[in-house]
Amino acid sequence: MPDWSYHPLKRLVLDKFRPKSSREFIHKSMSTIASIPGGRKFIGFLGHMKPPKEFQKEVNHTTFPSPIGLSGNIDPNLSGIKVFQELGFGFIEIGPIVLNEPNVQKEPRMENSHILFSVDLQEKIPLKRVLQKLTNQNIRIPIFARIDEQVNRHEWDIIVQHLTPFVDAFIGTSQQAYSCVDKTLQRPFYVSLSSDEINNTEIEKLVKHAGIGGIVVTAPRQTLDSYWHEASNANECLANRVKQVNEQHPELIVITCGGVETPEEACALDRAGADLLLLSEGYVKAGPGLPKRIHERLFYEKVQPIKKQNWAWSFLFGLSILIGGIIALYFAFTSIILPYDEYFIGLTRDDILQVNPLILSFMSHDRMALAGTMISGGILYIQLARHGIRNDMHWAKIAFHSAAIIGFIGIFLSIGYGYFDWLHGLFWLILLPIYYFSFREGKRITGAPYSIHGSNDKAWQYGLYGQLMFIILGFMIVVGGIVISTIGVSKVFVSTDLSFLCMSPQMLDRISDNLIPVIAHDRAGFGSALISVGLLVLMISLWGFRKGESWVWNTLATGALPAFIAGIGTHLFIGYTTFIHLRPVYFLVIVYLLGLVLSYPFLKMKG
Known part of the structure; x- marks a missing residue:
């Protein structure tokens, strides 16, 4: 306890x-x-x-x-x-x-x-x-x-x-x-x-x-x-x-x-x-x-002066995910589907727009959410590399590599419905050697954390409640990712999705047998990215809270924003604003804000 x-x-x-x-x-x-x-x-x-x-x-x-x-x-x-x-x-x-x-x-x-x-x-x-x-x-x-x-x-x-x-x-x-x-x-x-x-x-x-x-x-x-x-x-x-x-x-x-x-x-x-x-x-x-x-x-x-460790490959890994998220966001705002998607579905973008323009809007919302989550993940990885791995923090290494390995495993979820996105596969193929060198440089990371904090003051007491909020946030994101991934490789849609589309799965299948697999792979990929980011938030919250560790507060504050902005903004952008569907996100935003306010005096306090 x-x-x-x-x-x-x-x-x-x-x-x-x-x-x-x-x-x-x-x-x-x-x-x-x-x-x-x-x-x-x-x-x-x-x-x-x-x-x-x-x-x-x-x-x-x-x-x-x-x-x-x-x-x-x-x-x-x-x-x-x-x-x-x-x-x-x-x-x-x-x-x-x-x-x-x-x-x-x-x-x-x-x-x-x-x-x-x-x-x-x-x-x-x-x-x-x-x-x-x-x-x-x-x-x-x-x-x-x-x-x-x-x-x-x-x-x-x-x-x-x-x-x-x-x-x-x-x-x-x-x-x-x-x-x-x-x-x-x-x-x-x-x-x-x-x-x-x-x-x-x-x-x-x-x-x-x-x-x-x-x-x-x-x-x-x-x-x-x-x-x-x-x-x-x-x-x-x-x-x-x-x-x-x-x-x-x-x-x-x-x-x-x-x-x-x-x-x-x-x-x-x-x-x-x-x-x-x-x-x-x-x-x-x-x-x-x-x-x-x-x-x-x-x-x-x-403790002796901190022995600085190599962190370049770990930083590059996080930067690559951040850049990948920005590229994915660009496509989600523009063409939405790429030529190889059209080839697999058997319909062009214009064909889909003529049948039901809401289909592309729905696909866009999944891809925007995935992009925002990748950007958040990239920020978290970069911060862990810069402030944790660089400063020989063993807990930061465990958090970094646990989430990264889960992220790599998540690629198999995206093909669970029969569609392999070769661009996603190429992205992970580029990431793999970067991660390999990141893992190698992390083997030397064995340092234990230390803290100047010696009292049971009010800032520490409030900080515990702030820490609890972020732990709930990370845990709920992981749970949400598991649920979304499970849906993505099984029934694909929830009832509010079908209400927004004004179509049933059978109607979508009649348009193209391969349309639902494309939608499913985005959803499963988004879910696996959420699991990885949720683990990062959870482990940083569990192990990183110490007096004056302002980088932890900055990381959680900035790292969660892209995912929240993309998650809520994309629904507002396409008009998918059903309260029941967005209720979990609203709850997470409240928990996130409470965590920031309660932990601020403890994490940002110097001396």
Whole structure:
């Protein structure tokens, strides 16, 4: 559930339910998607959240894909453990773990935008359920098991014995460290301390203990009745404590828990010297995209100057499509059908005009719409090449080539009704070697995105809704392209088409057996072009939204205009203005305008 869907759903629905119900709904829904074939790849497609390889690090002989982890407070029942590794986390904390199911457990509650956790009767998970959840889950990131502070030595031994094959480290109290941890423990043990408990005497004792792998410093808490939530100054206090520990004991591994609601707060802890960070309450407020945003903010601080990549062939590919669209638009406004069309149909342009002039108008409207879509596609490809591929953006390469391959496959749709347009075929034949060299130069594109944005400000919040609008736009264009292509290779016409023509398919067949195949190939070709352009809009919207990326706003603003102008203008030009027929286009225009307005402050904001 990316941020652009999480926040609208949270505001409209989830906040109206108990926190536990909302939490379980989200985690179980995502886990269900991750469980179906291709589900994890679908989640990856939506979020593109895999941590950059530059963040991989080794701590106590354990490799972490990212220093960002998730606290056990967020998923005490392990309902979402299948999916968190797909959301960019480098490790997961589970627990507190007890041997047997507690008789009484208090649910968290929400008050004044804070999640309140129980002080004494917090949610705990029994060992049996932990083992059930961890078995056959194909979890590829490290797991830290937090053992409840109230377990006795006998229970400790049972829990550790059963969990050692499944987890990479244990977390517990200093009392457990002294009474239970010895050289026989096969996993690192991290002592959990609140920020208020940090004092030099305690740290000195822990450092001398042979079985201690490091400490977990928990953000300061504010108590309300029998519940707690993170204090308002949690991040600042936590950063000071981490800095203090690092100055006195630089060899000690320090993990923080909580105190992070924004990417900038994560950077503050990283600068203070934290080795690993566990997200807690702030993750719920900021949304599932927080790990990705933290990676991009950290990467911004660490990234070297951008290595410019070759992009000439990719630019030429987009330019060729743009020029092809302009040529197609010229023919749509002038002769409409070409000599080889006349030869195949068996009628000249004048013959068709004498039978029914609306036939040529109808053919013109499909060809104009195709031309406008090609021009839009050309602009999108050019922008992706110029600003994405040139700047070594891996996501831009994936978007570019995915849409291009779909576009090449679309040529087969245009012959689905038995008519091969040799000019279309020649155009794709010219494009093929250009695309081949574009694909080759794209093999070197491996760079991860980065962003200066570090806050959860209003511009970012509005930007999420703008992003949602563009994602809807791209998705609807893809759906529309699939529908039009399907119609183009099957029944060809919808009812409003026949009403405009004032003719039935049978009447058109009596004019010429080959007239409908010519109309069908234009329609199918237009549909496949829509699918390709829709994918471009969708992937740019999914993966390209970052603070100050004005080129993304410019691309979406200018790239969609030719298709919309051609789509609506051609209908007005020929008089085909049936509201039901144009209703989907009007809806898309509204979504497009909303997307532009809502995303403008975020994408166009500098600094």
